[in-house]
Amino acid sequence: LHKPCKKLPASPPKLPILGNLHQLSALTHRSLQSLGRKYGPLMLLHFGSRPVIIVQSADAATEIMKTNDLIFADKPGTRTTRRLFYDMKDISVAPYGEYWRKLKSVCILQLLSSKRVQSFNFIREDETAVLVKKIKSHCQSGSPVNLSELFTSLTNDVICRAAFGRKYSDGEDGKKFLMLLTELLQLLGSVSIGEFIRCLSWINRVNGFDNRVDKVAKDVDAFLEMVIQEHLNEGLISCCAADQDESRENFVDILLNIYKDNDTGVSIDKDSIKAIILDVYAAGTESTPTVLEWAMTELLQHPSVMKKLQTEVREIVKDKQDITENDLEKMLYLKAVIKETLRFHTPVPLLAPRVARKDVKIMGYDISAGTMVITNAWAIGRDPVSWDEPEKFEPDRFVNSSIDFKGLDFELIPFGAGRRGCPGIAFAMATIEFVLANLVQKFDWKLPDKGKELDMKERQELLFI
Numbered sequence: 001l002h003k004p005c006k007k008l009p010a011s012p013p014k015l016p017i018l019g020n021l022h023q024l025s026a027l028t029h030r031s032l033q034s035l036g037r038k039y040g041p042l043m044l045l046h047f048g049s050r051p052v053i054i055v056q057s058a059d060a061a062t063e064i065m066k067t068n069d070l071i072f073a074d075k076p077g078t079r080t081t082r083r084l085f086y087d088m089k090d091i092s093v094a095p096y097g098e099y100w101r102k103l104k105s106v107c108i109l110q111l112l113s114s115k116r117v118q119s120f121n122f123i124r125e126d127e128t129a130v131l132v133k134k135i136k137s138h139c140q141s142g143s144p145v146n147l148s149e150l151f152t153s154l155t156n157d158v159i160c161r162a163a164f165g166r167k168y169s170d171g172e173d174g175k176k177f178l179m180l181l182t183e184l185l186q187l188l189g190s191v192s193i194g195e196f197i198r199c200l201s202w203i204n205r206v207n208g209f210d211n212r213v214d215k216v217a218k219d220v221d222a223f224l225e226m227v228i229q230e231h232l233n234e235g236l237i238s239c240c241a242a243d244q245d246e247s248r249e250n251f252v253d254i255l256l257n258i259y260k261d262n263d264t265g266v267s268i269d270k271d272s273i274k275a276i277i278l279d280v281y282a283a284g285t286e287s288t289p290t291v292l293e294w295a296m297t298e299l300l301q302h303p304s305v306m307k308k309l310q311t312e313v314r315e316i317v318k319d320k321q322d323i324t325e326n327d328l329e330k331m332l333y334l335k336a337v338i339k340e341t342l343r344f345h346t347p348v349p350l351l352a353p354r355v356a357r358k359d360v361k362i363m364g365y366d367i368s369a370g371t372m373v374i375t376n377a378w379a380i381g382r383d384p385v386s387w388d389e390p391e392k393f394e395p396d397r398f399v400n401s402s403i404d405f406k407g408l409d410f411e412l413i414p415f416g417a418g419r420r421g422c423p424g425i426a427f428a429m430a431t432i433e434f435v436l437a438n439l440v441q442k443f444d445w446k447l448p449d450k451g452k453e454l455d456m457k458e459r460q461e462l463l464f465i
């Protein structure tokens with residue numbers, strides 16, 4: 001008896017050992033977009049010997065993250081993620097199951113709920129005031145400001161204070177931790193060829209990559225252990241108790257409380273706490289400044305958009321000094337500018353890979369269990385099937401439109417969607433809206449070098465090593 005033939009998505013021709021890896025440039029989302037134009041919105045590539053489905057349209061993404069979300073709720077672990085995230089005890093790489101469900105609900109209900117995000121309002125206000133002060137001092141001395149650096153340090157400080165209850169950017173320990181995190185993010189962005197080409201699996205042992213991963217994992221662990229000890233330490237607990245202000249709890253305190261009265265079936269141990277903190281830190285610190293940076297870049301390139309936004313913000317704030325959350329609610333054009341930035345410069349262009357947990361049909365094609373799926377959220381945001389003039393930065397497209405980025409409209413999925421979607425949307429948006437509104441309200445902007453083109457190049461997405 002013949003097995004019925006499987007119907008597979010179209011594939012570009014591949015090489016014997018590499019598969020299609022040679023067709024991917026450092027800006028992987030762009031290479032995939034151009035391949036997709038030829039092979040369709042659902043195509044099959046091979047990374048070495050591993051089959052990978054690439055999803056590049058809203059319809060195809062709906063089938064993965066809505067219709068079959070449960071089947072694609074797993075992530076493929078790598079040696080690097082296992083080593084860095086305490087054997088995948090975090091939220092973003094933990095396999096789908098009871099443990100992950102518990103963690104995700106802690107994250108959604110306790111760490112990143114709208115109430116909690118609101119409780120961090122004072123942190124955003126403090127840190128934005130620091131940012132504004134730094135910019136003012138540049139204005140006085142007439143020197144240009146490096147917004148990329150300022151956005152990165154603001155985001156780090158906001159997340160640090162929310163996570164640990166204090167900033168670490170000043171002391172030596174903190175500086176070391178920030179350097180470690182930069183290295184950790186670099187390692188996570190590096191895809192080891194050895195993961196896909198079995199005969200090359202030795203390569204990372206020889207080129208020092210595995211050793212780097214082990215060293216970062218060890219050093220990060222030592223730092224997080226110190227932080228947890230600090231929080232467990234009587235001094236800090238009684239000092240927190242002194243103002244008994246539950247609304248000012250930070251992530252470590254909340255997680256330690258859950259750890260102490262671990263009553264449910266799934267246990268959250270100290271490694272889980274460290275992994276969650278690391279996860280939130282890694283997930284939150286790169287993307288937020290990227291959005292701010294692109295938003296300001298596009299505003300500087302489009303003076304009429306800048307003017308319209310400034311008018312809205314200044315009219316709503318009037319002659320008050322401070323912008324309130326209530327003001328932000330009314331700033332509809334601000335929200336449109338941010339949505340357009342997320343569409344046009346999707347900060348996480350390729351959503352984290354998922355794995356099919358069983359055989360499934362997607363758009364009429366047969367996808368086997370174990371196949372990896374990568375969704376190109378960036379290409380979907382620029383798909384002419386979903387968007388008019390997708391290559392144009394045009395915030396007005398979102399004025400009077402109900403399309404949102406919360407994971408229900410699949411033509412705009414900068415935060416992913418479904419069970420594995422981003423739980424940090426409210427946290428990220430609160431920072432982005434507040435900072436951007438303050439920058440356009442308090443300053444008039446221009447580029448430092450007249451006539452010199454702004455560098456619009458993207459940084460590399462994945463590094464295959």
Ligand code: HEM
Pocket residue numbers: 091092093104107112279280281283284285287288291347348351352414415416417418419420421422423424425427428
């Ligand atoms: C503009 C800022 C942000 C963007 C664009 C973003 C984007 C994403 C994306 C694309 C995913 C994967 C979704 C999927 O695979 O379907 C994700 C997951 C995640 N994000 Fe965010 N994120 C941002 C900010 C944050 C912040 C501020 C936090 C926490 C404070 C956070 C925490 C997480 C976590 C824990 C996950 C893993 C969820 C899971 O696997 O269940 N993110 N994010």
